[in-house]
Amino acid sequence: xxxxxxxxxxxxRTTDDYEAMAAAGVRAVVEPSFWLGxxxxxPGSFADYFDALIGWEPFRAGQxxxxxxxTIALNPKEANDPRCREVLELVPRYLDKDAVVAVxxxxxxxxxxxxxxxxxxQLGLAVEFDLPALVHTPHRDKQRGTQRSLAVVRESxxxxxxxxxxxxxxxxxxxxxxxxxxxxxxxxxxTKMSPPRMVELLRRYGTERMLVNSAADWGRSDPLLTxxxxxxxxxxxxxxxxxxxxxxxxxxEFYGASGKLDLxxxxxxAGEFAGNSIKRxxx
Amino acid sequence: xxxxxxxxxxxxxNHRLGDALAVLAEQxxxxxxxxxxxxxxxxxxxxxxxxxxxxxxxxxxxxLSVVVETGARYLLDPRRKHAPTLLHDDREVRxxxxxxxxxxxxxxxxxxxxxxxxxxxxxxxxxxxWDRLVDGCARLTEAASxxxxxxGFEPEPGMFVQDLAGWRTLHRALGMPRAFGLTLDIGHCRxxxxxxxxxxxATAAPYxxxxxxxxxxxxxxxxxxxGEGEIDFPPVLRALSAAxxxxxxxxxxxxxxxxxxxxxxxxxxxxxxxxxxxxxxAAKTAAPPGQRRPSGTVPGPDVLRAALAxxxxxxxxxxxxxRVAADPSVISRLFPAAAxxxxxxxxxxxGWTADEAARAVLLAxxxxxxxxxxARALYRHGDAAEKRAVLRALPLLPLGPSxxxxxxxxxxxNDTRLVAAALGPYAVHLDAAAWRQAVLKCxxxxxxxxxxxxxxxxxxxxxxxxxxGVADERDAAGRQLPADAAALLDRLTAEKGI
Numbered sequence: 001x002x003x004x005x006x007x008x009x010x011x012x013r014t015t016d017d018y019e020a021m022a023a024a025g026v027r028a029v030v031e032p033s034f035w036l037g038x039x040x041x042x043p044g045s046f047a048d049y050f051d052a053l054i055g056w057e058p059f060r061a062g063q064x065x066x067x068x069x070x071t072i073a074l075n076p077k078e079a080n081d082p083r084c085r086e087v088l089e090l091v092p093r094y095l096d097k098d099a100v101v102a103v104x105x106x107x108x109x110x111x112x113x114x115x116x117x118x119x120x121x122q123l124g125l126a127v128e129f130d131l132p133a134l135v136h137t138p139h140r141d142k143q144r145g146t147q148r149s150l151a152v153v154r155e156s157x158x159x160x161x162x163x164x165x166x167x168x169x170x171x172x173x174x175x176x177x178x179x180x181x182x183x184x185x186x187x188x189x190x191t192k193m194s195p196p197r198m199v200e201l202l203r204r205y206g207t208e209r210m211l212v213n214s215a216a217d218w219g220r221s222d223p224l225l226t227x228x229x230x231x232x233x234x235x236x237x238x239x240x241x242x243x244x245x246x247x248x249x250x251x252x253e254f255y256g257a258s259g260k261l262d263l264x265x266x267x268x269x270a271g272e273f274a275g276n277s278i279k280r281x282x283x
Numbered sequence: 284x285x286x287x288x289x290x291x292x293x294x295x296x297n298h299r300l301g302d303a304l305a306v307l308a309e310q311x312x313x314x315x316x317x318x319x320x321x322x323x324x325x326x327x328x329x330x331x332x333x334x335x336x337x338x339x340x341x342x343x344x345x346x347l348s349v350v351v352e353t354g355a356r357y358l359l360d361p362r363r364k365h366a367p368t369l370l371h372d373d374r375e376v377r378x379x380x381x382x383x384x385x386x387x388x389x390x391x392x393x394x395x396x397x398x399x400x401x402x403x404x405x406x407x408x409x410x411x412x413w414d415r416l417v418d419g420c421a422r423l424t425e426a427a428s429x430x431x432x433x434x435g436f437e438p439e440p441g442m443f444v445q446d447l448a449g450w451r452t453l454h455r456a457l458g459m460p461r462a463f464g465l466t467l468d469i470g471h472c473r474x475x476x477x478x479x480x481x482x483x484x485a486t487a488a489p490y491x492x493x494x495x496x497x498x499x500x501x502x503x504x505x506x507x508x509x510g511e512g513e514i515d516f517p518p519v520l521r522a523l524s525a526a527x528x529x530x531x532x533x534x535x536x537x538x539x540x541x542x543x544x545x546x547x548x549x550x551x552x553x554x555x556x557x558x559x560x561x562x563x564x565a566a567k568t569a570a571p572p573g574q575r576r577p578s579g580t581v582p583g584p585d586v587l588r589a590a591l592a593x594x595x596x597x598x599x600x601x602x603x604x605x606r607v608a609a610d611p612s613v614i615s616r617l618f619p620a621a622a623x624x625x626x627x628x629x630x631x632x633x634g635w636t637a638d639e640a641a642r643a644v645l646l647a648x649x650x651x652x653x654x655x656x657x658a659r660a661l662y663r664h665g666d667a668a669e670k671r672a673v674l675r676a677l678p679l680l681p682l683g684p685s686x687x688x689x690x691x692x693x694x695x696x697n698d699t700r701l702v703a704a705a706l707g708p709y710a711v712h713l714d715a716a717a718w719r720q721a722v723l724k725c726x727x728x729x730x731x732x733x734x735x736x737x738x739x740x741x742x743x744x745x746x747x748x749x750x751x752g753v754a755d756e757r758d759a760a761g762r763q764l765p766a767d768a769a770a771l772l773d774r775l776t777a778e779k780g781i
């Protein structure tokens with residue numbers, strides 16, 4: 001089984017995770033920029049974080065033969081903090097980078113006017129830089145948040161086929177399916193979505209435009225739930241081709257729309273010398 | 284120092300050319316800078332082909348290398364000195380002369396053809412003068428490229444292009460063609476360049492095809508015998524040697540013809556002493572056969588640009604260079620796009636990939652006053668590949684030691700690609716302590732020591748002591764030093780023993 005995790009926050013994970021993911025068949029990941037679990041207090045904090053997403057983290061991933069891509073944006077939660085909003089001026093510089101394959105995570109957290117503004121502005125950047133967009137849906141008031149997100153996407157003029165609406169569940173799936181956007185599902189140990197529920201959704205709605213991710217971060221989460229979902233699909237009677245479509249070809253197609261998703265094999269262990277600083281203990 | 288000294292025949296104006304060559308060969312010079320003039324291989328007199336062929340044979344017999352100079356005063360016009368230049372209305376006369384000089388140089392096996400812009404005539408406005416100069420140089424360079432002889436364009440105080448900054452602007456305007464190089468006059472650097480001479484040499488090194496040398500004073504464009512001006516020559520010659528320059532270093536004393544043999548003798552003795560060579564050395568240090576251009580450790584941007592010609596980018600790089608030359612700020616978007624446009628494969632220059640070569644050429648195209656700021660910003664906001672490209676380009680750029688902070692940043696990281704790139708030729712600007720720590724870090728990170736430029740020369744007893752400490756720790760842990768580090772330690776220990 002080859003796996004492309006289209007949403008996982010690897011900066012929050014250990015090398016044990018990378019090792020287990022590689023063993024499970026994960027060959028590529030997209031790491032969306034988001035918040036730190038505690039508030040940032042300045043744009044500089046974002047800059048260092050973005051740098052890590054396009055510098056150090058791909059290097060770490062490369063040690064385990066995993067290709068690492070990123071999405072860059074001011075996240076919805078921190079769009080409300082006036083100390084952080086200046087980062088919007090920094091975002092374009094990062095959107096030009098080779099491994100930045102979408103604008104994201106953008107969308108709503110508390111559905112404030114500030115979030116409206118940042119969301120619309122960054123959808124505009126996606127159009128300007130010809131990139132797909134990754135839209136986060138809020139944990140609270142999810143259904144109305146999803147509806148409102150779809151309305152903003154429509155207004156922005158971006159093609160729905162270049163947008164994924166993420167963290168969906170049984171309640172929000174149909175709204176998004178009818179919009180023409182891609183559907184993202186974050187499989188969590190207890191909360192957002194579980195492998196058995198995901199299998200049920202795939203059975204009901206098919207595999208087209210469906211993206212399955214672990215969204216693993218610094219909270220309780222599991223980067224192997226992509227694999228578990230694949231296994232559950234097989235157990236439920238899906239064929240291997242269906243699994244490959246959901247766990248590999250769909251994310252490749254979605255992020256491939258950036259024109260920058262380079263999965264050629266020659267670069268897989270990027271910059272690896274005979275030894276390296278992570279596997280052998282740092283300098 | 285393996286430097287090759289020559290003498291300008293314009294300093295032997297009262298000698299027949301054959302006699303001048305004989306005197307210079309006798310004194311031990313390696314070559315001559317031949318100024319084509321009415322009495323020295325007149326390109327307009329009959330029997331040119333026969334005379335060129337005879338001279339070529341004579342040069343071989345005498346063991347003299349040659350560069351062709353085109354600065355004769357009254358060859359083209361008996362009334363106006365140096366006229367017409369490429370800037371005058373009748374500039375075609377000058378261009379015809381320069382094209383003849385290229386043919387002659389090619390037939391003589393010369394290492395370069397040298398020329399200058401001339402003084403702008405008051406009646407020609409600066410923009411028109413510039414357009415004429417660019418056009419003339421482009422046509423000359425095309426011919427030189429076909430003939431296989433590089434142009435050495437010389438900034439000359441008081442002329443339209445009078446300093447290195449002007450040369451760089453012209454170089455960019457021409458699209459940085461490989462056959463357009465630099466003739467650097469050491470005295471001129473003292474006269475008017477803002478940087479100390481060794482730094483002028485270091486930044487100009489990738490383009491150097493010809494060097495002229497004499498003493499001079501700040502602000503006074505007068506070619507003086509060695510010792511009469513203000514130049515400290517040993518550091519200058521060391522810089523030429525360190526830059527890997529292998530072309531001729533030609534003494535340029537055109538107003539000393541009255542005492543030419545004696546001045547030439549004193550000059551060579553002075554230069555050899557300053558270079559730490561034996562004064563009486565008779566053995567000539569010949570240029571390697573078939574090699575016209577000096578070869579440094581760093582390929583110049585022109586070499587990288589030429590190598591990129593094989594990359595199918597749909598003309599993207601040409602257009603990008605044009606845009607960067609016109610508006611430096613656009614580099615912030617072109618630099619990250621270079622890998623997608625030009626690819627990441629090898630380009631035929633050892634150790635260089637298309638993306639890194641293209642990015643280096645983009646940086647080298649920036650107007651000099653923007654180079655430092657943009658290099659810093661591109662590094663600061665770059666992904667790992669962009670950062671690496673900036674680090675690798677540093678020795679090609681007119682920066683002097685000012686960008687050494689980028690090396691410190693890169694060496695602080697744990698990214699092997701960046702640490703390795705930081706230890707290239709630009710690491711000459713790291714102080715000894717920082718350099719040793721960086722080498723030691725390579726050992727810890729498993730980076731092959733072959734990436735460390737100048738390791739052979741720079742490794743010292745202190746580094747040996749540090750390596751020995753690592754060896755002890757490794758030994759205690761039942762592990763070994765990497766083979767290259769162990770070999771280095773062995774060598775350093777053996778040297779200390781002796």
